[in-house]
Amino acid sequence: MQQPYYMIDFSASACFFEIKINDYPVIHMNIDGQVSSNIPINYAILSSGLQTISLSILPNIGDVELHPKSEVKIKIQLFDVSAGFVFQDQILELQSEGVSEKKIPFINYSNTFRAEVPYHLEAWQKGINLKEIDGYEEKLRNAYEKIAILIRNKDFESYKQLISKRENNMMVSMYLSNAESESRFNGLVQDFQLGFEMLPLSKDALLFLYAENKVAMLKKINGEPALSLENKETEEELILDIAFYIPEGKEDFEVI
Template sequence: MTKQPYYMIDFSASACLFEIRVNDYPVIHMNVEGQVASNIPINYAILKSGTQSISVTILPNVGDLELYPKSEVKFNIKIFDVTNDFVFDQQFGDYQSETVGEKKIPVIKHIGTFKAEVPYQLEAWQKGKNLKDVDDCREKLESAYGKVTRMIRDGRFDDYKKSISQREENMAVSMYLSKAESEGRFTDLVSDFKSGFTIQPVSKEAVMFICGDNKVAILKKVNGEPALYLENLEAEEELMLDISFYIPEGKNEFEII
């Protein structure tokens, strides 16, 4: 039976705004004013077997100009085999950022690589246009976000499902989801949409991030959270929609990937 390797980044961070990318695709972007520790799956950013890149950028918290003496990020990569259960396989790629201490440091960056073997190959943003060659990229991206906002606001969930179909197919393949599990992801999302949440307009202050080797674009708040979100005022909760866009070769408009 073919193994189903499940790659995760196990990380902790203190007093910083940081972003970790796998193959130049953001897998975590967070403004941490205290401390946080967690782990996240990264298979969806591993498009095929071979050498993968991993990078981290560590910045001061929003509103600050320098890192704090105790600002730091640590992480490692863990592999689990999920063929029959969730079985730990190995750990590697340990990273710990340099000690800031009394030094005045505005940014810390690290780039590395690791080997990954996966039983799939994803069709994602590889065949997208280089966004550096696209005129009015920001305007086109805002228009794409606007279309998604209107779909959700108007309750056109079948249209939204179609718009995220390639993304969800890649998620299902890379995370080894059954058809029922994949369908369940969307059903749960629509259930959240209908449970008192209202889609919010994307702020003009949102920051545009270009990633995926200049083929993917994302709008985010200055604190790293997705710019697209829903809000439930009564429950005082927000539901983030962490989606990204690319322009397929031969087309002129952004699509979700």
């Protein structure tokens, strides 16, 4: 298979949940009712071999215990996209158990699956364990502010350079051409220019560590990424889901 494409097909109800591949978050949602969808996960599969998947199910934001109807179902599916979008196999299926009458604050699941991909991504593998250095949270906030300033100043070329490693990994793992990758970025810039203004970085944004403490993110209280833009006229919000790491031998955060 020339272009294996892994996706998670999921459904969830009455909970806040997060799915991670190789300890890297691929989706998190706060669901009051029910939802079902699917998402690609190739960008979190760095190379062929055994992969890990973990699922955390928590109460809805504002609640302290899981709802009796809290539930998440996951299927990992393999497609071949070398000539269309052709289903090949179902790799793994996971369904959360029902919530008992006993009050439960959260539920965690984990499993493994094997993936074969024709690439090797250079991502956070050679990043520094952030728990081993001092003052990294302040550095992280400065990195977020730097990106916010670039967007406010409409310095999109500098912003493009800062996210180039991430975008290259996306291009490789999603089998995009150079033109398709360029179009992806240009579409984002177009959104920036359609009346969206960068919102201040929340002072109470929470720090989260992933990928064995090598990747850092700031998130709002509601679990959404800390960086966002707002269009006051249309009342729309544009969220920037960005992650950072510090490569070995360096001192500053970089987008990954």
